[in-house]
Amino acid sequence: MxxxxxxxxxxxxxxxxxxxxxxxxxxxxxxxxxxxxxxxxxxxxxxxxxxxxxxxxxxxxxxxxxxxxxxxxxxxxxxxxxxxxxxxxxxxxPTQAFEAQAGRHSLVGAMVRSQAGLRVPQSASPFEALSWAIIGQQISVVAAVSIRRRFIQRLGRRHSNGLYCYPDASDVASTNVEALKACGFSRSKAECLLTVARRCLDEALLPEIHMAQPDLETLRKSLLAIRGLGPWSVHYALLRGYAWMDGSLHGDVAVRRAIQQLLGNATAPSTSEAERWLAEFRPWRSLMAAHLWKSLSVNA
Incomplete structure (x- = not known):
């Protein structure tokens, strides 16, 4: 055709x-x-x-x-x-509003001003954002990219130009745990992703951004109730899938390392310490996380 x-x-x-x-x-x-x-x-x-x-x-x-x-x-x-x-x-x-506030901050102001205009590139779909978050749980970005590649090649449909399409919820729901394990998923991650995919089809769990704007707080709670999804995965997915600017990524290793660097401390803050530190930047905590990633040249 x-x-x-x-x-x-x-x-x-x-x-x-x-x-x-x-x-x-x-x-x-x-x-x-x-x-x-x-x-x-x-x-x-x-x-x-x-x-x-x-x-x-x-x-x-x-x-x-x-x-x-x-x-x-x-x-x-x-x-x-x-x-x-x-x-x-x-x-x-809302980059300008964030920069107007954070740019005056005594500790992060210079960093934010030097990275003015930084935006958070979005995934092509909320399902892509959440599946990438599941893949990346507790492993390095390099390892996650390798698993993502095998996942795309095994489950993705191919476009006529030769590139593989990132799998959508229907592609994942039609597979099984063993196929996902062959891509590099642990059993628990595979089961979590299958649960998410099936709920997307049955309940429209992750509405497309161009189709409807969901209630992100309700969606956050629904996702957190799924076994295998914690705050980092959910907040990261809402950031990359719906441009939610106020997710707290205090569990992110690179975020904590960047805070350590800013504070000049010998060790990284604990997750609870990082959560308290990020709280000052509401309602743009996840945008602050993006600036912290950028300060370390981390492409999370």
Whole structure:
């Protein structure tokens, strides 16, 4: 069937950091699902149940050209593409309000000012964000990227351009624990991901950002009630999936290391100490975490 295409051009804020956005999608050097080349991103994913290639090009100063190449039906409305693309690029994030507050802080002000305009690149779907959080629990980023790659290659549908689409909830729900273990998941992580995928299909647990804006506090509580999901996984998923700016990532090793560096201490703070430290930056705790990651050049 002939490929269908939807396209739009977005005007970018003056402080938009193109390289920070592209770096997030460079995590897998083998580029099985995402390819970054010459200042442009290609990413394969499932859009409205159709294998789709997203292209984001920065060939015009101050603008991003966003294109969807769908292998079947095109997106139902350009308005949904506009909201999705702006969300993906982080254009709806309150960076200026955060910087106005944190930029005056005696300890983190210089760091925040030096990283002005930092946004949190978003996953293509909330399910992708949560599944990545599950993969990354208590292992290094390098190990997590390797498992993610095998997961995509084993379960992902292939777009006509050759890239693998990141699996959606239906792809995962149709597999089993043993298949996920073959990708590198522990049994507990595999069972957790299967539970999430099935609930996504049965209960619309993780509504797509371009379809509906959920009550994030209710969603947070629902996710925390699932065995295998703790505060770090849930808050990280809500940050990457819904641009929730006030999740507390006090359990994140890199966040704690960055706080240690700022304080000049010999050891990293405990999770409870990091939680208290981050509390000062409400309602933008997760945006502060992103600045802490950036200060260590960590692509979490």
């Amino acid at each position: 002939r490929k269908k295409t939807a396209e739009l051009t977005l005007t970018l804020p003056a402080d938009f950091n193109r390289e920070a956005f592209l770096d997030f999608h460079r995590r897998d050097t083998e580029a099985v699902a995402e390819k970054v080349d010459a200042g442009a991103l290609e990413k394969a994913f499932i859009w409205q149940q159709v294998p789709t290639l997203l292209t984001v090009e920065f060939d015009q100063p101050g603008h991003a050209r966003v294109t969807l190449h769908c292998d079947d039906k095109p997106p139902s409305a350009s308005a949904s593409l506009d909201a999705f693309a702006g969300h993906l690029l982080g254009l709806d994030q």
